[in-house]
Every structure is written in C-alpha cells, then in structure tokens.
Amino acid sequence: MGTLKQWVTLVALFWFLMNLTEASPTYTATYCSNNTTYTPNSTFETNLNILFYYFSTNISNPYFVTIVGFGTTNAVNGLFLCRGDVSATVCEQCVTAAAKEIRRRCPNQTEAVIWYDECTLRYTNRYFAINSVVPRLNFNDGGNISGVELGLFNESVFGLLTGLATEAENSGSVKFAVGEVKVTRSVTVYALEQCTRDLPEGGCETCLRGAIATLPSCCTAKQGARALLASCNLRYEIFPFYTLPPSSSSGGKKLGSGTVVVVVVVPVVFLIALIVGCRCFRRRSMKRRRNDNMNPKISDFGLARMIDINQNKGNTNRVVGTYGYMSPEYAMHGQYSEKSDVFSFGVIVLEIISAKRNSRALVTPDFDDLLTYAWRNWKDEKPLEILDPDLKESFSHSEVINCIHIGLLCVQQNPDDRPTMERVVSYLSNISVELPLPREPALFVGIGNDPKKILKGESSDQQTKSNSIQSSINDMTISNYFPR
Template identity: 30%
Template sequence: MKPTHRQSSSSPIIIIFFLLSLLLNLSYRAEAQDEPTYLFHSCSNATVFSPNSTYQRNLNVLLSNLSSNSSDYISGFTSGTAGLAPLDRVYGLFLCRGDQSQASCRDCVGYATGDVLRRCPKEKVSTIWYDQCMLTYSNQSILSTMRDSPFLVLYNTANISDPTRFNSLVDEATSILPLRTARSQIAGKKFAVQRADFTMLQRLYTLAQCTPDLTPTDCTMCLQTGAGVLLRGSHGARYFNPSCTIRYETYVFYNETAVALLLPPPPAPAPQPPPSLVPRPKVGNDITNAGSLQFDFAPILAATEDFSANNKLGEGGFGEVFKGVLRTGQLIAVKRLSRSSGQGAEEFKNEVMVVAKLQHRNLVRLLGFCLEGEEKILVYEYVHNKSLDNLLFDSEKQGRLDWSRRYKIIAGIARGMLYLHEESRLRIIHRDLKTSNVLLDADMNPKIADFGMARIFGVDQTQGTTNKVVGTFGYMSPEYAMHGQFSVKSDVYSFGVLVLEIISGEKNSSFYQSGTAEDLPSHAWKHWRDGTPMEVLDPILRDSCSRNEVIRCIHMSLLCLQEDPADRPTMAMIALMLNSYSVTLPVPQQPAFFFRSRTDQLYSESGEPGSSKSTSKSMPVSVNEVSITEVEPR
C-alpha cells in the first residue's frame, strides 16, 4: 500500500506503512540476493544542486569512497566528507545491519550508492533504507550527530493473541535494548538483539542498532524515541531514522549464527580432568574449530566395548548406533556410518562443522566426530528415553504417553523442524523424519535425530531432484518416492504421517483393517470424510484427552498429506495452527497415497459413479517398513 505522508512545522515527516504480514516477512535470507531489499527513501526538496556542479562532483566522490574497498565493512559503518568549500562540501555515511556479512554489507552499499542517485537525482539531502543497510548524505554536518528526522515506521496490521502479555514482553524488550545497544561495542558496533518466549511455539525477537559515532546518551535517546512510537499489539513493527533502528517480530529476522559469532567468547573454564574422548591436536590446514570436535578412535572403541552388539541401539540407512560410556561415566550415542558414504575426509569434516552449529532444544546435539581409516563416526548426546517408537508402539509402555505428553511431543517436533527449515543459518531438509528419529529425554521432550545426515553422508541437500532417495517408505511424499523431487514440503508430508502415528498409537506401515493392507493416512481420511475423526485416536486416550486438540491435530496432519506440495502448509504455518485456535484451517484434500480396502465402494476399476476423482496413483504397499537408501526415481 502507499505510504501516508504527514508534515507540520513542528514535527518531522512521519511515514507510516500499513503492510500485510507477508510483506513484513523479510528475513536475513534476503542476504543471498543480488539486490538488497528496498524499504524506503527520503529526498529533501529544500535544497537541490545543479547538474555538473561542484556539489555533484563532490557527491560522486563521496559515494565512490563509501562504496570502495577501503570502507570498513567489518564494523558495517563508514562516514566521510568530500569537498573543501563549505557551500559545496558533502557529508555522508552508511550503516549495515549488525548481523550482515562483509560481502552482504559491501553489496548493499555498492547498490545503494547508485540507487539513491536514481531516486534522488538532484537533492542535496537524501537517505535510503534497505533491509540490509542504510545510506545517507547531506550538505550539513551529520557526523556524530543524532538525527531523528526523517523517520519511518512499518508495522504488521495482524492482531496478536493475548495482546496484554505480548505487549508486556515488547515493553520489556524495548526498554532494555536501548541501554544494552548504547553500551555495546562488539566488533565496533552499537548493536544488540534479544529473544523471549511468548508461547510454547512462538517467540519475540527484538533488534536495536545505532550508528557507532553516536554517544551512549544519544543512542539511548534515539532508540527510546523509536520504541515509543512502535505500535503495540501487532505481530511486528520497526522504526528507522538516519541514526538508529529498533524492531520486533514474532519470527527470527536476523542471522542468529552471525550474531552469536559477534559475541565475545565465554571465560575459560577451570581446568578439568582429561576427558575420555581426547581431542586431536590441529594439524596443517584443518578447518576452523575442527580440532575441538575431532576425537581419537581408541576411546570410542573403549566406550562402546568395541561396538558390542549388547550396546547396539539401532540401525538405519546411514549406519549403526551404539551406546557408549566414557571413563567419567557420561553416556554418549555413537553413530558408525556405513562405508558407502560419498564423502571424502575433508568434505565430511566440513559438513560435520555445519551440522554441529545447528543447536536447538528439540534437536539431538552433535558432540563430535572421528575419522580413522575408512571409519567415519559421529558422537551425539545420549537421550535417556530412547526413540519415540520404542514407547509409542509398545502396548506395555504406551500408557506413559498420555494425550498431554503426545501433544507436547507434536509441538516440540514442529518447533525443531521449523528451526531446521526457516530459523537456522542454512535450510536443512531432514528427508527421513519418523518416530525412530525422534528421541525423548528424561522429561519426555522430543529431540529430532539424524538431521543433516544427508549433508554428512554426501547426498545432495538442496531443493531439487536426486537419484539417491534417502528415507523410509510410508513416510515419503509421493513426489520424493516416485520422482526423487524433494523440498521442505517433503518433510511436511513426513510430519503429517508422524502426527497420525502419535495420535493413533499405530504404525503406518503395519496398519490393517478387515484383513486388508491399508495405510494410516487412508484410515484417517475415511474417518474424517465420514465425520468420525475420534475413531483415529488411540483407544487408551479417549476418556482423557482434549477432543478439540485431537480433531485439530488430525485436520492439520491431513493438510500435510495432500498430493500437491503447494497445498501443504509450511512448518511456520503448522506451528501457528498448534499455537492459535483463531487460525482457520483450510479444508483438506484426499491424501496423496490413498489405499482403498476391498469393501470401499468409492472406487471401482470399471469407473462406476462414486469413484474417486483424485489423480493420485496407489503404489504397491509393503507390510514391512523398509529404509530406502538408494532408489532410481521413475
């Protein structure tokens, strides 16, 4: 929508955007684009310069200097002047968002120096904002000066649930951050972020930044002014002026990994006894920090008793997993990768380093790795309650999983997958999400295992088409199983199957009805279609559950199982569905793989009336669950 301009003699120009949620969902992923994400510009008509004038030549020199290799792209801030005569002197500066890389900062500034002249071709005073940087210049001194005009406010018009508590969190964050930002000098930046839990599935993310040349007092005042005009009760809002910015959102919009790297290292811990897993010293050109994760083979052999069968926890397409005990008594899980891995040693180490940086409370933590000859080994934290399938599909143990725990597990898995898809430093597609890859800690909190294994094992990981299908039949989306096409929506399909298994307590691949092989999604769809969705629920839970939660989870799972990937929700939408009952769920379509029993009269080979109109094609069903590690796509 068009900005609203308001101007008076006693107040600066106020520019307010009324933007929809989709337009505000600008995250740090824009960093990879060639052009920065444009937000707004301001051209003051009070003073203009003539073509080919001395001022224009000085301006060109200044912009060239600001975008040159000599600028400080590490701190993300450079200021300067051009011209000698006071009437023709130009003052300018740029500020890159604190989480931006040197390359992103350089690209944004380089683009801005040309873009601002296209938008403000003759004005002596101009400012242009992008999501990644800000550039401003003037014929008056602006260096080390707090400028509160012009300013820009953008906000999301969608209302937030529980606005009282949410506004309290916003007030707390926007009152603390100005002081923290003003006192910060991390990497030469006045920059700070804050994160707070709003609900089980939603967080508040806040960012504040000032130009480093401001005094702490001016920086605090600038940010407090901005915080005062931010709209409360909406999903997000941001304030800009040429000297500072403050913003809050309910999604992560900055690069958390880059921010973490800016922070000073914690103080060195007190000396500890030698660990059982002895890190190898760095040798030659080992990748950064690899030495802190690479361990010797002998202690791993001792911890697992030479990979004893008694210590074996499980086996999958990537290899075997063993329980291990260090000399200190600490328990670990050791994954011994199969020797068909497509990775070389250096590539393997690099991928391990990437995956090790992915840390979330709903992900199993990767502690380290070992390379010994042809052996490639991963060392993980040990999760005490083993895998979800160990409890869920055991008639004697499944009573420990009441409905509140199952709902908590569903929500935790959704949080972990949302982190992998949208909130982590890079997008990770799991490609084998299933009950055996969800572990439960001592408090029954779910932790997703085997994330990033496609990277570590040497399988292509970006969205696209692969000739090496990694996953488990029954959890695979149709486009992945039949054509090798995968994306985040492939994981969403797997999540849908997983949710139905948690609700029903039944295993998809061994589900039967009336003696005829039928998968769980088909069973759930028929009960949904017939208006009896509670029949899908595990019988032991029917007298002790929230009916609304159960039906909503079944509804959500069927949305995940739709044939067209575009029709499936994202993990962000799934998190919202679980978190807010004000969100209306769309009507689900028939699942992609719909196995009809012999008694189901909706289908007939002769094409009688009542036959399904779906274009889904049934695949041969296998009673036994099989992990597929290499399949040629059709």
C-alpha cells in the first residue's frame, strides 16, 4: 500500500513539474529607458493600459504590433514577438508573464523592453530605428571556450551568425533562423536569430548584422553569448537550446516554421578533396583522368616516409616524391611538416578545378605552370578562366571561386601563411566564413625547375613576379562575382 502511495506521489510530482516548466517562461533581461516617466492617471497611462489590453486579446498570435493614440503626443507604440520555434501555449504564457513583469520592473517608464528566452515584449513613445543598437544588451555565459583553436572558433561562430542573418531576412514573414556548425569533432556551435516582423525589406539583416558587430566587445572566445536589440536578437551556445522547426513535408502550418541552416564538417582530409570534386564538378567524365597514353593526369604525392610518433615536422637529405605536389621547403631544403601536406592538397584542388596537371598547365611562355596560371588570373579578377571548359555550363560561380580561393591559400609561399587542415575543413564547410586574402603562391618545382639546380641558383624563370594584389580583388564579394 505504501509503495502504491509512493508511486502516486511521484507521478503527481512529475506531472506538477512538467506543468510548472510549461508555465514558467525563462526571464532574460529588461531595458528601462529611465529618461522620461509618465504621470499616473495621465493620457499616456490610459493608452498604455489599452495597449496591454490589446496584447491580452491577441495573445493567441505569435506576433502582434499596434499603436494606441496614433498622431498624438501620448501615442504608445508596442509589440510582442514569440520565438519562432515555441508552441502557441508557451507563447501565450510568455507574453502574459512579460506583460506583468515589464510594468513591475519599469514602473511609470515611457519606454521599456523585456526579453525572455521564449518571447520579447516592448512599448515606447517613439520609434526604434532599424540600424540602431540602442537599446541593447549584450552578455555571455561566463565560460571560455577550450579544446579548440581560438581563431577557428571565432571564425566559425561569426561565419554562422552572418549566414543566419541572411537566412532570417529571407525566411519570409517569420524572420527567424537557427543553425549549427561543427567546429571540431567535440565542439559544435548552435545559434538562433530572429527579428520583429515590422521591419522593412532588408531591415532584418541590417539589424542582425548590427547585433553581431556588438559581440566582439563582450563575447569573443566565449562558449555562449547573446545580443538583444529592440527589433532583433541573437544567441549562440555550444549546446542545443532550440527546437528544430518542422520540415515542409509535414502537413499543417506550424507556428514559427523558419529557415534552418545546418553546416556539417567532414574531418577526413582526402574526403575533402572528393567533396570539392563532387560539389563543384559533378559531371566530370572519368575519361579525362588519363591522357592518350593512359597515364594518370593527377599523380600521388609520393611523400610517404617513416616518422616518429607525435612528430609533426622534420628534415631529410633524401627528397622523394612527385615534384608537382611538393612544397618548396621540402623540395629545396628537405623540410617537411603538416603544411607540406596542405600545399599538396592545394595543388590537388587547383588540378581538379582546371583538369590540368601542375607540371604542364599551359604550354605558353607566360603561363608555364598551374600555380602561376591560377595566381595571375586571380589577380586579374578572372579566376574562372582556369575552369575546365567541359564544366562551363554546369557550375556555381560562388562555389568554384571559393574552391579556387582555398586552393590558393594552401599553396602560398610561406608555410606559416597556409591554413591548417582543420581551418580548411571549416572553410569548405561554411561558405559564410570570410577567407583571408591569398598571397603569392610558392615557386613551382616541375619539369623546368630541377630542385638540384634551384639549390645551385640555376633555376629558370618559373618564379612568378611579386606583384601586389589589386585593390579591387581585396573587395571582391564571392557571392556576387561574375567573370568578364
């Protein structure tokens, strides 16, 4: 009997806690202007009471905006917005709680904003400019990120946030987007962005980009952070905190069905090369992999050698391998490191794009190797000139240019300038990440440049000229670039 009673008690307690969680939206922050106050029993207070009455009668909607006393000096502009992934019940509970709490926390204020995890509510006696970052609140969760390169983490976070700003702008009336990016095998960043629906075209992205710009001052290298503005808000964490909207294949229209951005990182280096080929050039014929003598167009690196465990760099007196893929520091000085493999990977990327071997890209006096050819066309703002002619009718401008950009970053002269493979993975997986400008590629070691002759100072004129990158290429926007 006692056991049955205990079970009944546990079930009742569980049910109570479930309902308590449903009925208790999570308070985040409040903004009170403290600039002007209204007089009790004034016309402004009457209009404010009417506004909150309208809130209560429209609480079944995920979004509501109105003006009471329009055209007068006592006008009150107000709205509430529920998060795009919460249920109608949670939305009602959040708005009800916010309407009570905002008046308690900001008594007699003519302007106030309150944020909950599940909703936002505001009222004001003026209008908020969409590009204004005031009122604004920023805060982080206090924890510093660990176990991942700081630069890579920040690039991944801000790349994801920037991409979601565009997704939210293009998500229709909901102005809502969530997404994630896998930075490393153990670290995934989740983010959510949303705007109020009264913003004009382009206003949502403008507001969110302004919110993103406020994060470096408070939240760099933090595990989680938020930027709360009057017309938009964003949040990122290293744990899931939102519910994915239902897919379009599900039957009815759901509350807050927004746009989802999911960025997946593939951690295997050679699989990346396959992805580059499949992504940019799906229709390539396998016949083009060999020449008329059935010799392969793309050779192996030929750099296999025994090294000590945990060794990531070294020197050798015996240079072996395929010169077309060798980094200059290895071919000329016997110095090898992980950046040597990055160089080889960059050559592979450019070979896949152009369908040409590095040892004989073009037989002309001006363009005698693939790296020089790719670099000169990049500087001349004609990167698509190196693209395999067979693919001219079936490719994405932005994807191809992005792949060329990554390839040039990998074959830079200075090994320290080349990205790590971890960073390359991030570049390939998240097109929103802003790529650094490539510098001049390394000296090509091929048919015309015997490494032994180079060491003796007898190299040919294969080395590319050290011209600076034109300023116009510095401002090139990949998503909007088209070849001439």
